[in-house]
Amino acid sequence: MTQAVPAPASFPVAVDIVALTVRGGELCVLLITRLIEPFRGRLALPGGFVLPGEDLVEAAIRELGEETGVERLPGYLEQLASYGPKGRDPRGDVLTVAHLLLAPDFPVLSAGSDAEQAAWYPVERVANGEVDLAFDHAQILEDAVERARAKLEYSPLGAAFCGEEFTIAQLRAVYEAVWGTRLDPRNFHRKATGTPGFLEDTGRMTAGDAGRPAALFRLAEEARSTAGHPTRAVLNPPLMRPRV
């Protein structure tokens, strides 16, 4: 960002979005089927090029909206990392800025067969090689999942996977799916409800499910409105994932 008296080189700049959710007890990622070359027919992360006058987050939201048909997308979005520009796209040098979206399980509008079809896929199916992604998207996904796993430890962002109101058991299911571990329901309950500034009791209860009704919670005001830094350690001491 300094001298550059000669006109600097320019690169196409893309945004890719790793949208994660939990469905059926599994961590899932939103993927599209590519309709054009390169990697035609292969699965890839949703994304696209940044337009002039656009900022990165704006571009990410726009692209994700276009490819899922969702207007106002739920959840929590943050920048993940940048990749490239060298040798990651057969068409030439492209820099991509990957983003991470943690969201409740929202339905993707199944577009007609002429549009790129977006759908949720279990992350495990990519990790075990059953599905292989276009470009360097497998690496980006791996980084995203690791980021998500780490964030649950010290931030209240596990709640971003839930709806507006949720039970402790639902929140625990998120942690179990993202970390791929089982957690003791009793100890998790104590830690979640006992951490100041994390959850707020709505006073309402679930009904109609099997077993005893559960209290409904929402994210506490402090945890929600840490504008720009929802990241900062709300969970202190952190909620550590079990190390084998």
Added chain:
Amino acid sequence: MTQAVPAPASFPVAVDIVALTVRGGELCVLLITRLIEPFRGRLALPGGFVLPGEDLVEAAIRELGEETGVERLPGYLEQLASYGPKGRDPRGDVLTVAHLLLAPDFPVLSAGSDAEQAAWYPVERVANGEVDLAFDHAQILEDAVERARAKLEYSPLGAAFCGEEFTIAQLRAVYEAVWGTRLDPRNFHRKATGTPGFLEDTGRMTAGDAGRPAALFRLAEEARSTAGHPTRAVLNPPLMRPRV
């Protein structure tokens, strides 16, 4: 990263480097004095434009080398985050990928008065408004310092600020400078030496200083060679900074 049948827009892509070190018990950042517009005469992070065929890390290393005169730069380099492209450079939309370098206190070659002069400045002088940086570099620096503070908690990267061999007291001085706190020497010693996979005793000792000689340590093999992921929790449980 998807459809883009029309030729996508391109942006100049820059790299900026937040090089941090500890000198005189203070956390310091490497800044250059700009010789050209915009922001001529103001202090800024070292950096410059990515060249065709170059990768981000390559560009960061090259630029930092050019502006400090250092060939093989010491320390640990990682990507921080990307900023822009909208409205952060008066010349037009520029995307910048900021990088973070944690390094021992290396001397910057004081170039002639015609070159951009690089020098170390206490981070505190930027934080308290005594020095104000060009572009959005104050924000980038703030993010970098927060990243560095967080990394010391769960990674062995505090040692990146030290030379090849160092005493526990020197390592503690790093933590104290970066966090801006005092740490109990006895407890820090126990935690640092007692964490498996963190430090290796060289068997050698300091001599000539005041007080009892101290044992010299180096980073353990496991902590050094976590290629790509030196980040992954070596310090477990983490070495937490005191919360007031």
Added chain:
DNA sequence: ACAAAAGTGTTTGAACTACACCCATGA
């Protein structure tokens, strides 16, 4: 009544804090 899930209490052990104390060197 019984199953199922929510939530509380209690015990144990790991680890951090605080601080007393001893060790090894230079002046």
Added chain:
DNA sequence: TCATGGGTGTAGTTCAAACACTTTTGT
């Protein structure tokens, strides 16, 4: 011998892991 910093021992506390047990619903 005294000052200075290096290093160990130990008591108190906080917190998480493990699990017995009670509560509240649906069937």
